[in-house]
Amino acid sequence: MSRGILTINAGSSSIKFALFSLAQPISQEAEVSGQIDGIGAETTKMVAKNRAGERITDQMLESKASHAQAFDALLKWFTASHADWSITAVGHRVVHGGERYSHPTIVDDTVLGHLSSFTPLAPLHQPHNVAGIVALQTLLPGVPQVACFDTAFHRSQPDVAQTFGLPRSITAEGIKRYGFHGLSYEYIARALPQHSGRASGRVVVAHLGNGASMAAMVNRKCVATTLGFSTIDGLVMGTRVGNLDPGVVLHLMETKGLTVKDMTRILYKESGLLGVSGISQDMRTLLASDKPEAQEAVDLFCYRIARELGSLAAAAGGLDALIFTGGIGEHAAEVRRRVCLQSEWLGIHLNPEANARDELRISAGNSSVDVLVIPTNEEWMMAHHAQTLLSL
Numbered sequence: 001m002s003r004g005i006l007t008i009n010a011g012s013s014s015i016k017f018a019l020f021s022l023a024q025p026i027s028q029e030a031e032v033s034g035q036i037d038g039i040g041a042e043t044t045k046m047v048a049k050n051r052a053g054e055r056i057t058d059q060m061l062e063s064k065a066s067h068a069q070a071f072d073a074l075l076k077w078f079t080a081s082h083a084d085w086s087i088t089a090v091g092h093r094v095v096h097g098g099e100r101y102s103h104p105t106i107v108d109d110t111v112l113g114h115l116s117s118f119t120p121l122a123p124l125h126q127p128h129n130v131a132g133i134v135a136l137q138t139l140l141p142g143v144p145q146v147a148c149f150d151t152a153f154h155r156s157q158p159d160v161a162q163t164f165g166l167p168r169s170i171t172a173e174g175i176k177r178y179g180f181h182g183l184s185y186e187y188i189a190r191a192l193p194q195h196s197g198r199a200s201g202r203v204v205v206a207h208l209g210n211g212a213s214m215a216a217m218v219n220r221k222c223v224a225t226t227l228g229f230s231t232i233d234g235l236v237m238g239t240r241v242g243n244l245d246p247g248v249v250l251h252l253m254e255t256k257g258l259t260v261k262d263m264t265r266i267l268y269k270e271s272g273l274l275g276v277s278g279i280s281q282d283m284r285t286l287l288a289s290d291k292p293e294a295q296e297a298v299d300l301f302c303y304r305i306a307r308e309l310g311s312l313a314a315a316a317g318g319l320d321a322l323i324f325t326g327g328i329g330e331h332a333a334e335v336r337r338r339v340c341l342q343s344e345w346l347g348i349h350l351n352p353e354a355n356a357r358d359e360l361r362i363s364a365g366n367s368s369v370d371v372l373v374i375p376t377n378e379e380w381m382m383a384h385h386a387q388t389l390l391s392l
Contacts, residue, residue: 002022008091008132009092010128013040016034016035019032032050034057036073040065046070067131087140087143092382095149096150097150097152104147105149107137153189154222163177179215198321202320205217206323211240212238218317226312235301238274239272306343309339319348330375336373348371350364
């Protein structure tokens with residue numbers, strides 16, 4: 001019987017999953033990967049593909065399925081279709097590890113209690129991460145669960161990079177710049193030496209997708225990042241606002257009578273590319289549109305990346321390499337072109353043909369900065385952590 005490690009990324013309305021064959025070293029290609037969308041909605045659907053990229057299931061689940069029901073359906077399908085496989089461990093993406101967790105951790109009742117206590121720090125993500133762990137503890141009794149934290153990679157930031165200018169009595173309660181997307185950055189940090197001789201130098205990684213952030217690394221350790229206490233800071237994102245003067249929030253709440261719930265909806269769900277354009281949160285749609293509102297949204301997205309690049313280069317003491325990753329970072333050549341053009345003052349020079357072909361190295365020969373496009377692999381990172389932690 002084949003043994004594998006299952007990885008889970010549970011969101012509010014979706015579950016991403018992947019199965020990796022247990023080998024030494026573990027393959028970076030998943031044997032099975034897929035997603036369940038529409039959890040809690042009228043239509044809930046599960047899609048999965050095999051290692052060759054062939055779709056192996058496309059099925060509707062029970063209407064308004066809960067997370068527990070979705071996991072149950074996933075394991076029933078897997079058991080029926082992969083009877084010669086057994087799940088040896090499960091790696092979970094957990095958005096917040098608070099100040100307590102800076103490394104992957106085997107989940108027991110004490111750890112689960114800690115993870116639940118971090119819900120106020122990430123109310124839109126943490127409850128679903130915890131729900132995934134609880135569901136699989138029930139469905140896979142005796143199978144170890146490993147929590148892999150999106151905040152962990154950023155714990156290497158110096159204190160000054162994590163501190164807000166708030167009263168000490170407030171910051172002492174854990175109010176600081178945590179940073180997120182850590183599994184993606186950790187993967188890039190591990191993969192970078194294969195592609196650049198400047199991997200241990202001053203590197204900025206741009207993780208650009210529906211959720212977007214950037215991080216500066218020195219010696220492949222984080223020294224600064226754009227996301228802070230929450231997942232709405234920094235860059236403009238698909239539907240999230242990014243950097244915002246807190247005075248705007250106070251003004252809107254006072255003059256329009258908006259509640260915390262109202263502001264949460266606006267800042268997380270109605271802003272970003274969608275809010276600015278009034279058209280879509282999808283970068284592909286905006287780049288294809290000739291409407292000025294779409295152009296304004298793209299311009300703002302690229303401007304904020306270029307501006308943060310300068311800030312992160314300052315935090316790192318210079319810039320030796322710029323890495324693009326994530327859905328937009330890996331596939332939107334026009335976004336990369338604009339960012340690099342606005343950042344030529346840093347010594348960046350783009351090879352237009354290589355960029356248009358989404359090649360690995362897109363910097364020109366006269367560029368003093370390596371510019372690379374490296375696909376991220378958060379799922380493999382979770383599987384690797386589970387294997388390493390459990391000595392499998």
